[in-house]
Amino acid sequence: MKCAQCMTKNCAKLGQNCTDKEFTxxxxxxxxxxxxxxxxxxxxxxxxYNELTRIEETRQFxxxxxxxxxxxxxxxxxxxxxxxxxxxxxKFFEVESVICKVCGVDKAKLGLQQIKEGxxxxxxxxxxxxxxxxxxxxxxxxxxGLCVGHDAIFNHASSVPVTVLVAKDRVLAHNPxxxxxxxxxxxxxxxxxxxx
Numbered sequence: 001m002k003c004a005q006c007m008t009k010n011c012a013k014l015g016q017n018c019t020d021k022e023f024t025x026x027x028x029x030x031x032x033x034x035x036x037x038x039x040x041x042x043x044x045x046x047x048x049y050n051e052l053t054r055i056e057e058t059r060q061f062x063x064x065x066x067x068x069x070x071x072x073x074x075x076x077x078x079x080x081x082x083x084x085x086x087x088x089x090x091k092f093f094e095v096e097s098v099i100c101k102v103c104g105v106d107k108a109k110l111g112l113q114q115i116k117e118g119x120x121x122x123x124x125x126x127x128x129x130x131x132x133x134x135x136x137x138x139x140x141x142x143x144x145g146l147c148v149g150h151d152a153i154f155n156h157a158s159s160v161p162v163t164v165l166v167a168k169d170r171v172l173a174h175n176p177x178x179x180x181x182x183x184x185x186x187x188x189x190x191x192x193x194x195x196x
Contacts, residue, residue: 005196037161040064055085058142058163059092067140071133072097073126073154075145078166078174082144085165089142096136100124100146126150130157145174 001019010016030038044052044061052060062070070093074082082097089095107114107123114121124147133141141158143151144166155162172178179185186192 033161036065054165055088058165059089061163062093062140065140067093069094069096069136069138071095071136071138071141071160073100073129073133073141073143073146074098074166075100075124075147075168077168077170078145081166085142085144096133096138098129098132100126100129100150102128102132124150126154127157130154130159134159 011018040061043064044057048057048060070089072082072086072089072095074085074097076099079099082099086095086097101122102125104122105125107121110123112123126146130141130153138160140160141154141162143154143162143164145168146154147168151164151168166174167176168174169176169178179189180191
């Protein structure tokens with residue numbers, strides 16, 4: 001699959017199927033909770049297209065799903081933002097929140113590389129974030145600013161569906177696509193639009 005290189009996007013425009021997947025195979029991927037998620041995602045998109053922010057869309061989707069209790073897994077670097085997001089979500093749901101440094105385990109105990117050698121440094125703990133939210137009985141998780149890799153562990157360990165509200169990018173104020181929107185960053189990354 002090389003969809004990023006396709007210039008026609010006929011799957012979106014004309015319903016073209018460029019794969020060998022029959023409809024029955026596709027439909028079988030959307031059963032039970034997955035079908036319900038698809039229906040509620042379509043309702044959120046269809047009813048509020050280009051009207052709601054991502055935080056509002058997340059709330060609306062969770063309401064469509066009938067969730068009562070959601071989890072918030074966040075990075076210590078976005079603690080202030082997590083407090084504000086939690087305050088918003090608490091208007092609609094019961095919210096459990098878990099910081100990345102939960103349990104306070106020293107990186108040295110797991111032989112992990114430190115940012116500043118010789119200093120005591122608590123490791124990020126995405127597996128325990130997921131476990132603690134599971135134990136709290138959340139029905140859905142929202143990820144905020146977890147590091148690359150840590151987010152993968154959290155998503156993999158989560159027992160419930162996960163959405164990303166904030167993708168960490170320390171350099172670009174948590175806006176990873178900023179690098180693609182800036183000709184200076186494109187040059188630094190060695191990407192030239194005329195070559196793609």
